[in-house]
Amino acid sequence: MSKEQRTRPARKAPVAPTAGNRETTQVQVRNKEKKKTSENGGGAKNLRYSHLLEGMVGCGDMVLLEPLTEESLLQNLKTRYESGEIYTYIGPVVVSVNPYRQLKIYTPDYIEEYTSRNMYELPPHIFAVSDSSYQSMRDRNLDQCIIISGESGAGKTEASKLVMQYVAAVSGKGDEVDRVKEQLLQSNPVLEAFGNAKTNRNDNSSRFGKYMDIQFDFRGDPVGGLISNYLLEKSRVVGQNQGERNFHIFYQLLAGATDDVLQMLHLEREVFQYRYLSEGGCSYVLTMEDDKQFQVTIKAMEVIGFSPEDISSVLEMLAAILNLGNITFAGYSLPNGTDACKVTEGRAIGYVCDMLGSSVELMEECLTIRSVHTTRDYVQKPLSESEAVFARDALGKAIYDRLFTWLVGRINYSIKAKSLTKKKVMGVLDIYGFEIFEGNSFEQFIINYCNEKLQQIFIELTLKSEQEEYIRENVQWKHIDYFNNAIICELIEHPTTGILALLDEECLRPGEVTDDTFLEKLDQRCAGIHPHYESRALKALRSDQTMDRDQFRLVHYAGNVTYGVGGFLEKNRDLLFKDLSQAMFACERPLLKTLFPEGNPKLQTLKRPPTMGYQFRSSVAQLMKNLLTKNPNYIRCIKPNDVKSGRNFHDDLVQHQVRYLGLMENVRVRRAGFAYRQEYGQCLARYKMLSGETWPVWKENPREGVKEILSACGCHELDFTCGRTKIFIRNPRTVFAMEDKRRTRLHDLATLISKTWRGFYQWSKFQTMRSSQITIAAWYRRYYVQKWYMRTKGAALVVQKYYRGMVARMELRRLKWLKRAAWAVGVIKKYFLGWQVRKEVQEMRRRQREKEAVLVIQKYYRGWKVREEVRGLFKQVAGPKVAVFMWKYMCYNFLLTILRNAPSTSPLDDHWPQVSVLFEKSSELLREVHHRWPCKVMRDYYQARPKDRKRMMEKPRASNIFKGKKSLYDQTVAVPFESDRLSLRSDHRWSKIVAETNEQRIIWTDRAHKINRRDGKGVPIVLVVTGMSIMILDPKSLALKYRIDLRNIDQVSVSSFIDNLLVLHINPFKATDRSYTKGDFVLKTTHVIELVTKLSSVVKETLKKELEVTISNTIIAHFKVDEDPCTITFQRDQTSTHRPSPVCRRRANTLQIIV
């Protein structure tokens, strides 16, 4: 059996091509014509296509490829690839050939061009399938998945990024949406840094599988995402093939971190310092700038929401892994012959412990000793040197693997949708490609199993949807045979007999279990039984040198892969020694507790964790289940060459991929019945010019219109079938013929349109010119006539004006004459009437005077006559009577004057009215009578009240002393004098003084101030005048301070101003007590008039003499016996009209008082 036959045993012979070489030539000629138009270097300006079939290089949709052979398909891909057309359709599937160079076909212009367009309207593009998927998700509420497959380096990851880029660009905008988009996009650099590495096939090879669900709200705006990761190739952490590198992040860290950061992490910039980075002998990739990429990764982590602590924890883990690899061991034998080892590289282990937060002893112990728990016992077994190296590497791999899973979880936490409402989902699957290496191990086995599953889902869904479409459209369906890889999937995943199940069985089996026993088991169960399993156990292959005895071979859908069983069991178990996990959990770094939860001594369990194979099978099953619920979209990536060149197209390599991707079958299935299908509406719109009936407008049912077009094109009824909504055309030739006709027809139509347009243009030009000429003529005539009219009108107005002026002036003259005539008549009339009236008045006056003269003469005459008659009688009788009457009248007048102007009843009112000198004496008498009467009233009043009388008796005394001498007196006249203002008589403290002095009678008390003789300031005191003395008391305690005997008081002096000061002059020779030593007292009291009056009366009463009161503004006072007398001067303050209290100033022997 040849290799090809072994690869595809289940496939049937391909469907024979339906067309000959003629069509191939046609396609080629057509392609040559259009090749120029499809070069894509020119950017978006070359983008104005109207249909997939236009401007096409080769065949844009290989369903229409004619003839359909593997060669023509390859040739088509090659032709298109060489002219920069890297995308080609097979129906809805996009085949993408890695260009290995930057094409200008992903610019915003392209995104705009492909937005909301039908997939077949424009040349094939990844944006078209992204748009179709996005629209279907947004508008038809169908969850979508985009399955990107192809071998390593075929461009899957780039394609997935382009899909995300497109969706981010066309979906809605807004702060929150932009944040989500940015986080989703930024997850790529982070995952690529930690999960991608340079391999010999791809400089940026994804070493893990990724499925990302982008979640959208009802508007189609991204609201979150969820990333699932599958099987990271962790063995790469500790070793790489020649020419390959470890994960990018290690190189990025060493190249991009600052010196300080590296020092903190105990790292050095030189890559080959680290064993884990030197295995592959490759430290840099030409196409990558590790230092810049490090900044990008850190920035992306920050955008996603990693805190600075998270980022430094991650960097610490990376540093710990690098230093861990540098730990070396030296083996030795124990006395009992057992192999043991110890750590020889002290510095590296110290760095590791520093980064992990662990003690060196604990780390050393967990790397060199293993604890074994048996059912009964707990034994510690020293590890040999090789075992310790194994433990070290296992720890390095475990830390990195778990760190990666933690990173994905942390990203998921950040990009998780915030609302709980149901979301629409678009999934993007970018899983590692099919891998065939020189030496393939467990990882390749798992990866290839996953690819088998994807191929299966592709076959199932492609066929299914194809079948469904025919059923939906009610079109006869012809079954197509295809290779179904379910048989290979079953060989791997069957729950009892599958390779994974056998592997698990072997891992769990007690007894001596090795990779070889596993291979034996496989041989027993599969060799010769399963057609896709081969090993040296098969008779036919016993001497096959391409396979070793510890290898088996699987015939995958994509080719034969030989796997070495070495490490299968260990990798499947994926166990980390308890000592290591416990040591990691015991470290101080919180992140390690999260990464190694099983190391928690409290959660110890004896249950075995699920095997790697089991876990992977479950997650792949889960993934398949998930994909089946979604509407699938395919991007099949092809790698054109193995040298990463943008110019080479290796036919063999591409042919291999075309075969295993099943592209030929895909095309055949797609066009099994009908090569071309399109909705009636769209078909009618495209080809309606091919029939006179449908051009330019077809108002009937589009289906009838399409039939009309097809019959107009001479299509036989067998060439097409009408579905419910689509027309199905059996042969691509029919479509090309229609396209040719359309092109010719379009040319004719273009000529017609051009002709009609030119005619219309000239006609419109003529019409415009004609109407312009008419308008100009009309305007000119109008202007001419208007001008003539204006001139005529102006002349008429001038003539009219002059004539009217003349008439008006004549009228004015007439009116003026009339006015003057009327005025003259008035004047003449006035004068005449005046003259007439004056004449009459003169006459009347003359007559009146005559009349009055008569009467006067008559009066005088009669008077003279009477006087003559009574002259003798008057002298005797009337004379005395008139004289008496006159005298009485004058007396009456005098009394009335007195009455009306009499003063008030106050005895103080001395006002009296002025009278004639005739009545002066009577007036004086009346005045005295009038004064005595109120005095009597007062006397009577005080007679009835003896106490008040006594008090009032002091007023005359005050009057005698002060009236006219002291200005203050006038203000006090109306104020009755008081005696005991402070009610001392009832105060118990007074009784003490009484007891002391034996003086009971209080004449006067009040608060006062004693003026300090030295500085003129007032000291508050209580002043008491008794029958015998003046007492000065303390105002608070009422204690007796001074007692001045009345006999010692020589005189009292006051000023003439309105002030409250008085000076008590003490006679130094009479005084026997202390008051003398103090000399004269200057006191200030608000009742100075009252006090002096009271003093005067009490002196009079007690000493029977008059108190000498001096009223002067310069007073001589004796303050001390041996001192010169002090002159007290009173001055009126000229600046202020009112001074509330006098100001006292002592200067030498002068006490100046300003009042």
Ligand SMILES: Nc1ncnc2c1ncn2[C@@H]1O[C@H](COP(=O)(O)OP(=O)(O)OP(=O)(O)O)[C@@H](O)[C@H]1O
């Ligand atoms: N559309 C494209 N335009 C330009 N270059 C591309 C494109 N697609 C892929 N490439 C180039 O091919 C390289 C490999 O692509 P990519 O990493 O996507 O492959 P892959 O299929 O994901 O491989 P693996 O399975 O190893 O992860 C990229 O680094 C890039 O240089």
Ligand SMILES: [Mg+2]
């Ligand atoms: Mg990739």
